[in-house]
Amino acid sequence: MIAASSLSIQTPKHQEAGAPSDVRQLKERYQAAGQGHLFTFYDDLSADQQQQLIDQLEALNVERVNRIHQKATTCPSPMLSNQSALLAPLPEECFDSTLEASKDKIHEWETIGLNQISQNKVAVILLAGGQGTRLGSSAPKGCYDINLPSNKSLFQIQAERILKLQQLAQKQPGAAAEVVIPWYVMTSGPTRPATVAFFQENNYFGLSSSNIVFFEQGTLPCLTFDGKIMMESKSQIAVAPDGNGGVYAALRGTGVLTNMAERKIEYLHAYCVDNCLVRVADPVFIGYCVQKNADCGAKVVRKNAPDEPVGVVCLRNKAFNVVEYSEIDEEVAHAINPKNGQLAFGAGNIANHFYTIDFLNRVESFECDLEYHIARKKIKTLDMHTGEVIAPKQVNGMKLEMFVFDVFPFTERMAVFEVDRREEFSPLKNAPGTGQDCPETSRRDILQQHVRFIEAAGGKIIVGESDEQLEGAPTLELSPLVTYSGEGLAEIVAGKSIKTPIRIDSLEELKSVAF
Structure with missing residues (x-):
């Protein structure tokens, strides 16, 4: 069994700064890819610095980076002007709501979910790569204390929900000798050491360390607007996390999917760390998706108003997707479903998902078709003419990222599950005292x-x-x-x-x- 914190992306290492022929081949490869400038200051570096740069460049698939940039900057936006023709409400057969369902139906879904958990078929993926910068903290956001009487961190609250759910599932008829809900915690590079240390210092909050697996989300180079990879120093390229949608490649590249297969996991619940009300491995949600035979599922909350600035799960070009508020015109946003009087486009996205292990394994087959999103930023970078590091006052480059919901268009059997916002969604986004999501x-x-x-x-x-x-x-x-x-x-x-x-x-x- 893989113990806590033992999974990570392995970067090739070499004993010396490379044989001249190896370095020459690497330079030629990058020159052919239009990224030869990364070797501009190579001869000025110490042997250790040269090795640092070589390791990073050998681990990077530069051709893939070029393809991602090409697609992100040249493919037309999926949203065209005739939005009402492109967008459609969710089909009735894939949608249910705990706000409308009977107590008996909810109990039925819960029983199905508890049975799956009791057979050790369910695991949890936690997206926890963010820092609490907006909250005035340099620690990982999951370490944050929202000032409950107990002073419990978000991590502790969620860990104890797993503990309790394991106890509840253990009471199911035919339960495994020991019910375990493995917890796969995705960090970013900067947050991983502090996250692992926090779990260790708190004795994994009562969970077994062998059932908590830490892994890192991937990174992509920062790019200039014409696609050149930026450098943060003469021996280091500038990189940024590839977004929460990078979880899919990270699951595969760090060995997590293999670990799940060894544990015979069949169903996954994924969520973001900043929701203090999240029902981790929610048996009602799991049971609903299993009953629907879904390969992918999304929890949503009912929009408060047509103009609430949240993404909406709906159909776009006949495929499931999350459409941002800014992409929906006023007429579409105000459209009403005549059958229930609710907003036709009212399924607010909360980044709370269900997957089958088979679906996660299938992501690799369509990964090259996933959409990358451009975030234009002020990026500290190396001036390739002077060798000086510049802190720009204006936006000077881009970070490319994927969103966790970018896989929705590729699902074969989608399930959308509406829950009570009061009971299940309270995100922590803003600084203390702001009065909203704080x-x-x-x-x-x-x-x-x-x-x-x-x-x-x-x-x-x-x-x-x-x-x-x-x-x-x-x-x-x-x-x-x-x-x-x-x-x-x-x-x-x-x-x-x-x-x-x-x-x-x-x-x-x-x-x-x-x-």
């Missing part, structure tokens, strides 16, 4: 959910005089180890009261404080 709203949304859990179970909340009720939410925190999604509370709190402020870490503690 630490304060994340904290509020978790605490308000825990109040709903107690009230739905028949309990009553009594707000104590010492409860400051920050952001208007009574201070009641339930550990994920107490309940995953509200289950198991009624037999303890029905007809009883709980006084805030309070933090409850176990069912035994809940029993002792309910009166």
Whole structure:
């Protein structure tokens, strides 16, 4: 079994700065690709610096970089002016909603999902490459503390949801001797050491280290607008993460897909680290997608208004896709589905996906057809004439990235699952104090959910005089180890009261404080 943090992309290494013939061949290859400028300062470098550059250039598929640039800059945009003809709402047969479904139907999906989890067929992919820069933190975003009474990080909250779900699945008839939900954590190069160290320092939050696998997303060179690879120093090319859509190549290139095959994983749940309400390996979502025989699935939330600036899952040119708000004209955005009175284009994307392992293995076959997106940036770069590093004041180059939803057009059996935004989506994007998608709203949304859990179970909340009720939410925190999604509370709190402020870490503690 592959232990935690043992997977990584391997870069070729050499003992010396290369035989002259090897270096000459590499130079000729890059010259033929129009990127020979990368060797401009080669002769000025020390032997170690030369080796650093050679290693990086040998590991890079320069021809692929050129193809990606060519496609990104010359292919027409998929959105043309006649948008209403190109876009179509989701087909009814691939869409269901927990907002409309009966309790019996939701229980049916949940049972299917729990059965799959109990047979060790389900794993989780966490997209955790981002840093908390906007939040005023240099640490990986998953390390961030949203100021819950427990001061738990996002990583800890999610790890404990996995622990609880393993316990719930263990109770299923015919469950494996030990139910395991492997957790595959995708970092970026800069965040990997800190992420791994954070897990180690916290004893993997109670999970087995052998079932947590860290891997890195890939990178692509930064490019000038005419496609030349930029350098950040005389011995180092400038690179940037290839976007959350780089997860597919990273799964393959780092050996994660092989690891999943060894574990006999069949279904994957993938999500972003910054959603404090995420239901990790959600059995209802898993069960729905399995029942639909989907090879790819997307969780969505209902748009609040036609002009809410979120991407929408819909059909574009008869294929499933996510269409950005800026690409939808006003008439299309306001269109109503006459059958339910909801927005026809109201399936808001939240980057929360289901895959079969077969689909993830199939991505390689259409990877060259995936769309790359251009992000125009100010990029610190080496002046190839003077050899000086320049910090530009104007946009001077581009980073190329893929989005995780770029595979949607290639699915054969798509399933779209609408969930309650209040219960499942509260992203952490903005700095403290901004009032939207920030630490304060994340904290509020978790605490308000825990109040709903107690009230739905028949309990009553009594707000104590010492409860400051920050952001208007009574201070009641339930550990994920107490309940995953509200289950198991009624037999303890029905007809009883709980006084805030309070933090409850176990069912035994809940029993002792309910009166």
